[in-house]
Amino acid sequence: MRTIGLMSGTSLDGVDAAWVETDGEVIGRLGPSLTLPYDAALRRDLRTLLDRAPDLTPDDPFLADCVARLTARHVEAVKAIAWQADLIGFHGQTILHRPKRPGWNGQPFTWQVGDAQRLARETGLSVAHDFRSNDVAAGGQGAPLVPVVHAAMARNLPKPLAVLNLGGVANVTWIGEDGELIAFDTGPANGPLDDWARRSTGEAYDRDGRLAASGQPDGGVLAALIAHPYLAAPPPKSLDRLDFDRALKEAGAASLSPADGAATLVAFCAVCVASAARHFPAPPVQWLVGGGGRRNPALMRALASALTEPVRPVEVAGWNGDALEAQAFGVLAARVWRGLPLTFPGTTAVSAPMTGGRITGPLL
Structure with a gap:
């Protein structure tokens, strides 16, 4: 099956697209991939959607406008790939993620926005989408979704192996022998x-980690962040992009200089990853790092210092770190089509391997 996977992650920077030939279990040929950045206005409005998501209703006109612009960019990405395909894997944009958690008694919920019907109509392809809802409804975390794809890609690599994705949120897959x-x-x-x-310098991100490299982590703020109960909670567990906003405010991060604040956030990310390693049944032989964070030298140095095993970008394994998440949703789309499980007890805490997703558009 020829698929085009699409991913718009929590960094809100653009849509990644990748062509994959796969049956959902074995990954064959990997074709072209690309990233189409969002314009500044769409990035700003998506960030506003995150802030407003708890109070939004599906008929909100601002939401509808954002969805239309977001989907149009995804259509452009599919057309820009320009290789024949049978199926699209369309994750959409997560604006709210509230799975079952200790201390929270609300209705479990995950919300990814995007118009699958329009995407199918304007590309002429069937679209697999809504990957997370079944898992969350069954009591799972709904995230991460890509571990089964990591395992397929790492079939011939030494194990145990840790695959770390540094997006807006960091997630890890540990693969045993x-x-x-x-x-x-x-x-x-x-x-x-x-x-x-963005707030302290006006830049969209810390280019090349220069801001963080010029500062020093603040011990008091870092200690307050490390005390957050999420770090002590056993996995499986998942986060919303904004889950630590309140903790950052309460820790006093706003009082730091731009450089020290960036250095503190980099140090905290590394501490979180190192803390995660204690939940592995055995140490990994190496950490393979994907996502945009692998391009931040300050963050990669912090990880190398915090972890005892080698920390390397996924490219050392022959993977494309910029396309990996999009490729994963191409594989997951094939799994949706075939009715194969997307999530598992060890990845989302669902009680049994769980299928998910829906297909919209013309039949294959």
Whole structure:
């Protein structure tokens, strides 16, 4: 099956697209991939959607406008790939993620926005979408979704192996020698750092980690953040992009200089990842790092210092770190089509392997 996977992550920077030939279990040919950035206005409005999401209704006109612009960019991405395909894997944009959690008694909920019907209509392809809802409704975390794809890609690599994705939120997949999967969100990553850079310098992100490299972590703020109960909670567990906003305010981050604030956020991300390692049944032989955070030298140095095992970008394994998440949703789309499980007890805490997703558009 030929698929085009699409991913718009918590960094809110654009849509990634990648062509994959796969049956959902074995990954064959990997075709072209690309990233189409969002314009500044769409990034700003998506960030506003995150802030307003708890109070939004599906008929909100601002939401509808954002969805239309977001979907149009995804249509452009599919057309820009320009390779024949049978199926699209369309994650959409997460604006609210509230799975079952200790101390929270609300209705579990996850909300990804995007118009799958329009995407199918304007591309002429069937679209697999709504990947997370079944898992959350069944009591799972609904995230991360890509561990089963990491396992397929790492089939011939030495194990145990840790695959770390540094997006707006960081998540890790631990793959055992027997194929066991453990996965969860480790904590904040690029999301708070991007927000900090934008507020303190006007830049969209900390380019090349220069801001963080010029500062020093603040011990008091870092200690307050490390005390957050999320770090002590056992996996599986998952985060919303804004889950640590309140903790950052209460820790006094706003009083820090731009450089020290960035350095503190980088140090906190590394501490969260190191803390996650204690939940692995055995130490990994290495950490393979994907996502935009692998391009931040300050963050990669902090991880190398915090972890005892080698920390390397996924490119050392022959993977494309910019396309990995989009490729994963191409594989997951094929799994939706075939009715294969997307999530597992060790990845989302669902009680049994769980299928998910829906298909919209013309039949294959």
